[in-house]
Amino acid sequence: MKRKFVSILLCTALVASMAVGCGGNSGTTETPASTDAPAADETQAETPATDEEAESAAPAASEGGRVFGYTCMDGTNPFFVTLEASIREVVEGNGDTLISMDPGNDSNTQIDQIEDMISRGVEIMFVNPVDADGIIPALDMLKDAEVTMFGFDTEVGDMSYLTSYAGSDNYNAGYVCGEDLAKKCPDGGDILVLDSPTMQSVTDRTNGFLKGIEDSGVTFNVVGQQDAQGNQQVANEKATDLLTANPDVVAIFGGNDPTALGAYAAADAAGVSPLIYGVDGSPDVKALLKDTVLEGTGAQSPITIGKTIAETAYAWLNGETVEEYIPIETFLVTADNVDDYGTDGWQ
Numbered sequence: 001m002k003r004k005f006v007s008i009l010l011c012t013a014l015v016a017s018m019a020v021g022c023g024g025n026s027g028t029t030e031t032p033a034s035t036d037a038p039a040a041d042e043t044q045a046e047t048p049a050t051d052e053e054a055e056s057a058a059p060a061a062s063e064g065g066r067v068f069g070y071t072c073m074d075g076t077n078p079f080f081v082t083l084e085a086s087i088r089e090v091v092e093g094n095g096d097t098l099i100s101m102d103p104g105n106d107s108n109t110q111i112d113q114i115e116d117m118i119s120r121g122v123e124i125m126f127v128n129p130v131d132a133d134g135i136i137p138a139l140d141m142l143k144d145a146e147v148t149m150f151g152f153d154t155e156v157g158d159m160s161y162l163t164s165y166a167g168s169d170n171y172n173a174g175y176v177c178g179e180d181l182a183k184k185c186p187d188g189g190d191i192l193v194l195d196s197p198t199m200q201s202v203t204d205r206t207n208g209f210l211k212g213i214e215d216s217g218v219t220f221n222v223v224g225q226q227d228a229q230g231n232q233q234v235a236n237e238k239a240t241d242l243l244t245a246n247p248d249v250v251a252i253f254g255g256n257d258p259t260a261l262g263a264y265a266a267a268d269a270a271g272v273s274p275l276i277y278g279v280d281g282s283p284d285v286k287a288l289l290k291d292t293v294l295e296g297t298g299a300q301s302p303i304t305i306g307k308t309i310a311e312t313a314y315a316w317l318n319g320e321t322v323e324e325y326i327p328i329e330t331f332l333v334t335a336d337n338v339d340d341y342g343t344d345g346w347q
Contacts, residue, residue: 065095065096065097066094066096066097066123066124066317067096067097067099067120067121067122067123068091068096068097068098068099068122068123068124068125068126068313069098069099069100069101069114069117069120069122069124069125069126069147070084070087070088070098070099070100070101070125070126071100071101071102071103071110071113071114071117071125071126071127071128072084072102072128072152072153073103073105073110073128073129073130073154073199073230074102074104074105074230074231075100075101075102075103075104076102076104077230077256077258078282078283078284079256079257079280079282079300079302079346080128080153080302082302082303082306082346083152083153083302083303083305083306084100084306085306086302086303086304086305086306086307086310087126087152087306087307087309087310088100089306089307089310090306090307090310090311090314091310094314099117099120099122101113101114101116101117103130105130105229105230105231106130107129107130107131107134107135107198110129110130110135110138111134111135111137111138111141114138114141114142115138115141118141118142118145118147122147123147123148124147124148124149124150124313124317125142125147125148125149125150126150126151126152126309126310126313127139127149127150127151127152127156127162128151128152128153128154129154129156129157129200130198130199131198131199132154132155132156132157132198132199132200133157134198135156135157136156136157136158136161139156139158139161142161143161148163148313148316149161149162149163150162150163150164150165150166150309150312150313150316151164151165151166151167151309152165152166152167152305152306152309153166153167153168153201153302153305154167154199154200154201155167155200155201156200157200159324159325162324163313163316163322163324164309164312164313164316164322164323164324164325164326165309165324165325165326166305166308166309166312166326166328167201167305167326167327167328168201168300168301168305168327168328168329168330169327169328169329169330170201170202170204170205170208170279170300170330171204171205171207171208171211172208172298172330173205173208173279173298173299173300173330174204174205174206174207174208174209174210174211174212174253174279174298175208175209175211175212175298176212176296176298176330176331176332177208177209177212177253177277177279177296177297177298177332178208178209178210178211178212178213178214178215178216178253179212179213179215179216179332180277180295180296180332180334181212181213181220181251181253181275181277181295182212182213182216182217182218182220183216184275184295185218185220185250185251185275186218187218188218188219188220188221188250189220189221189248189249189250189251190220190221190222190223190246190248190249190250191220191221191222191223191249191250191251191252191253191274192222192223192224192225192226192239192242192243192246192249192251192252192253192263192274193206193209193210193222193224193225193226193252193253194225194226194227194228194235194238194239194252194253194254194255194259194262194263195225195226195227195228195255196227196228196229196230196255196256196259197227199230199255201255202230202255202256202279205255205256205279205298206253206255209253209277210222220250220251223246223249224242224245224246224249226238226239226241226242228254228255228259228262230255230256230258230259231258231259231262232258232259232261232262232265233262234262235254235258235259235260235261235262235263235266236262236263236265236266237262237266238262239252239262239263239265239266239267240266240269240270243266243267243270243272244270247270247272248272249272249274250274250275251274251275251276251277251295252267252274252275252276252277253276253277253278254276254277254278254279255278255279256278256279256280257278257279257280257281257282257284257285257297258278258280258282259278260276260277260278260279260285260294260297261278261284261285261294263276264276264288264292264293264294267293268292273293274293275293275295276293276294276295277295277296277297277298278294278296278297278298279297279298279299279300279330280297280298280299280300281297281298281299281300281301281333281341281346281347282297282346283343283344283345283346285297286333286338286341286342286343287343289333289334289335289338290335290338295334295335296332296333296334297332297333298330298331298332298333299330299331299332299333299341299347300328300330301328301329301346301347302346303346303347304328305328308326308328309326312326333347
């Protein structure tokens with residue numbers, strides 16, 4: 001009965017996330033500070049702007065306010081929804097405007113959208129790349145346009161483009177998961193890994209996870225490793241295939257929490273119960289830690305990341321010297337300590 005109930009919840013969540021994705025991947029959100037400007041939730045198509053559209057899209061620039069740009073790999077991911085809101089709160093609290101675009105995990109779209117935002121007169125750009133190296137042409141365009149760049153959550157291929165970067169200690173977020181797995185499976189066994197090679201943050205987490213189990217001295221064999229693209233639906237499909245070929249694995253590591261949720265749905269449908277780890281510390285995963293095979297999540301704080309990088313940008317604008325790299329603490333959340341962090345929101 002519990003399995004059926006949890007499966008229904010996961011299916012409902014998956015449908016809801018797909019609905020958000022259909023509506024969110026083609027939108028541009030702008031919230032000018034002026035009282036006669038469009039409402040905060042106004043959505044516009046993400047086609048490149050004409051010169052006339054670009055002029056009308058950034059009224060705050062002519063009214064004394066600054067225009068900031070924001071891009072992340074996947075604007076429908078709850079982690080980035082929360083992070084963007086944290087940045088927006090700081091920007092709008094200073095009377096400025098944030099133009100936010102979602103490339104939907106497509107590197108070429110991200111480059112086009114950044115070019116669009118340059119045409120709209122952004123002065124500061126908050127950057128989270130779909131592809132660490134693939135975004136470099138867009139960074140060149142920003143540099144040529146004298147737009148100052150601040151990175152968050154995922155590093156770009158050449159960090160010299162960024163004035164400052166704030167992000168979770170992704171390596172540690174994976175490492176603590178590997179450590180925990182070794183303690184709970186002291187005899188080792190076969191494991192599956194769902195990563196995302198183009199996302200540097202996920203690559204760091206995967207490397208940390210593998211190093212964590214290596215340092216433990218316990219022998220684990222990675223019998224299947226697939227690119228889940230950081231997406232719950234893709235992870236579900238990949239995990240289903242891997243579990244069909246390897247039903248006796250003792251654990252699955254997912255590079256983020258949506259991946260872990262996809263793997264859990266696949267395991268539940270297959271009637272198997274490997275320990276499953278993710279990274280994020282999302283409310284959805286925390287709510288399932290006590291009663292399911294979702295064993296742990298390397299928790300990070302999108303609220304802290306967003307607030308930190310936005311306040312760093314303003315410190316720089318005020319002429320202060322800022323740190324080039326600002327690490328944000330990560331830690332493990334399991335059934336043993338989840339009550340300390342709660343399940344109704346991000347930590």
